[in-house]
Amino acid sequence: MEYVLQAQDLTMRYHNTLALDNLTLRLPKGRIIGLLGPNGSGKTTFIKLAAGLLTPASGTLTICDEKVGTATKAVVSYLPDRPYFNKQMRIREQLDFFQDFYADFDRERAEEMLRALNIDPNMKFRTLSKGNQEKVQLVLVMSRRAKLYLLDEPIGGVDPAARDYILNTIISNYDPDATVLISTHLIADVERVLDEFIFLYQGRLIRGGNADEVREETGKSLDELFREVFKCLPSC
Amino acid sequence: MNWKFSGDRPVYQQIMAAIRGAVLKGELKPGQKVPSVRDLAAAAQVNPNTMQRALTELEREGLLVGGGTSGRTVTTNEEILRAMKDRILDELARECAEKFMVFGITPTQAAELLLRLDGVKED
Numbered sequence: 076m077e078y079v080l081q082a083q084d085l086t087m088r089y090h091n092t093l094a095l096d097n098l099t100l101r102l103p104k105g106r107i108i109g110l111l112g113p114n115g116s117g118k119t120t121f122i123k124l125a126a127g128l129l130t131p132a133s134g135t136l137t138i139c140d141e142k143v144g145t146a147t148k149a150v151v152s153y154l155p156d157r158p159y160f161n162k163q164m165r166i167r168e169q170l171d172f173f174q175d176f177y178a179d180f181d182r183e184r185a186e187e188m189l190r191a192l193n194i195d196p197n198m199k200f201r202t203l204s205k206g207n208q209e210k211v212q213l214v215l216v217m218s219r220r221a222k223l224y225l226l227d228e229p230i231g232g233v234d235p236a237a238r239d240y241i242l243n244t245i246i247s248n249y250d251p252d253a254t255v256l257i258s259t260h261l262i263a264d265v266e267r268v269l270d271e272f273i274f275l276y277q278g279r280l281i282r283g284g285n286a287d288e289v290r291e292e293t294g295k296s297l298d299e300l301f302r303e304v305f306k307c308l309p310s311c
Numbered sequence: 312m313n314w315k316f317s318g319d320r321p322v323y324q325q326i327m328a329a330i331r332g333a334v335l336k337g338e339l340k341p342g343q344k345v346p347s348v349r350d351l352a353a354a355a356q357v358n359p360n361t362m363q364r365a366l367t368e369l370e371r372e373g374l375l376v377g378g379g380t381s382g383r384t385v386t387t388n389e390e391i392l393r394a395m396k397d398r399i400l401d402e403l404a405r406e407c408a409e410k411f412m413v414f415g416i417t418p419t420q421a422a423e424l425l426l427r428l429d430g431v432k433e434d
Contacts, residue, residue: 105360267356287364295319299318
């Protein structure tokens with residue numbers, strides 16, 4: 076099997092807090108993977124390391140066999156957990172920005188999705204509702220033809236209809252060569268789109284695998300399994 | 312098609328059941344072309360890999376044929392269609408019998424109860 080990302084003994088500390096603890100994992104190509112865990116389990120830290128925004132204390136992290144750095148940023152499309160676009164910018168300007176910045180940006184696709192959402196590219200970011208801001212960011216991030224998509228809480232702050240739209244966008248942009256990593260604690264909502272899952276707790280991988288195999292083995296949904304696994308662990 | 316999933320069974324098996332049901336109900340007719348994996352995945356809001364797996368398994372069962380670039384169609388093989396129908400109805404009967412069994416009612420008694428419904432019009 077080919078892997079798009081490989082992490083070996085990855086450790087990350089914020090002062091005295093251990094955020095990732097000797098984490099070793101691999102993400103195969105062409106999968107939609109859920110990065111699941113309670114608050115403070117290290118999900119965002121892991122994503123930021125993969126996006127090249129943080130440097131690990133120790134361990135190695137490679138994407139497409141390259142150490143995370145400038146080269147890997149060209150193949151990684153990252154959606155942060157909070158809005159990061161300049162609110163004064165018009166959507167059109169943001170499209171220009173992406174086009175300049177990323178060689179793999181498919182502008183036509185982005186414009187098509189915006190049309191489907193009835194969002195006028197001449198609008199300024201700050202005039203959009205929170206849900207629409209999140210949708211536009213996702214549209215831009217998913218319009219890149221990247222090898223790895225890192226989506227940090229893409230469905231956190233939006234209504235159920237918008238959630239469906241976002242999940243649909245992820246499914247319909249599916250590319251057998253690319254992997255999508257979605258971090259969330261809203262497991263029930265993403266459950267059916269996931270091929271695989273990773274349970275993270277206190278910076279460690281405590282369970283992972285194929286979603287359907289686990290359902291077959293345990294007769295439980297990922298949501299139920301999550302509640303069970305994390306119930307018996309202290310302080311969460 | 313009815314795309315409601317419960318979490319406790321593999322999604323691909325639930326998709327297979329939904330497609331078998333659609334054929335049985337005549338929503339998908341023998342020889343009819345099945346939509347693409349991508350379209351079906353989008354309609355059911357499931358992962359395309361999962362949809363792919365369900366369709367491949369149905370192909371193995373013989374219910375779907377093709378699978379090349381021209382897409383899949385529902386089989387026109389009567390024998391396979393009949394076997395599938397028998398199997399689904401048999402499963403339904405078993406499920407039903409088990410539910411009666413909980414109340415200590417034997418299949419024979421259950422059949423009598425079901426016969427009473429004969430001729431009763433649905434609302």
